[in-house]
Amino acid sequence: xxxxxxxxxxxxxxxxxxxxAFSAAVMEAVARRRFVLDVAWLSGAALIGGLLLWALWPVLxxxxxxxxxxxxxxxxxxxxxxxxxMLVDGRVTATAR
Numbered sequence: 001x002x003x004x005x006x007x008x009x010x011x012x013x014x015x016x017x018x019x020x021a022f023s024a025a026v027m028e029a030v031a032r033r034r035f036v037l038d039v040a041w042l043s044g045a046a047l048i049g050g051l052l053l054w055a056l057w058p059v060l061x062x063x064x065x066x067x068x069x070x071x072x073x074x075x076x077x078x079x080x081x082x083x084x085x086m087l088v089d090g091r092v093t094a095t096a097r
Contacts, residue, residue, distance in 0.1 A: 053060075
């Protein structure tokens with residue numbers, strides 16, 4: 001067998017050539033579809049949550065008015081503590097281990 005015959009024989013087993021522009025376009029289309037689907041799901045969840053909150057507001061308002069004066073400062077302190085832990089990026093719990 002000659003060198004040309006071997007090249008022709010091995011050429012049949014080579015993978016197809018890749019087109020980077022085509023691959024990028026396909027991945028962009030896939031990412032765009034996922035993004036649109038995520039936005040649709042999040043919009044639906046926000047709409048349902050808003051409608052649920054609107055429907056329950058007559059029941060929740062008196063409860064929040066009563067407990068807001070008592071637990072407002074505690075909620076503020078807990079929120080500040082959570083923000084501080086998030087800002088240090090979990091380094092506090094990592095050093096405790």
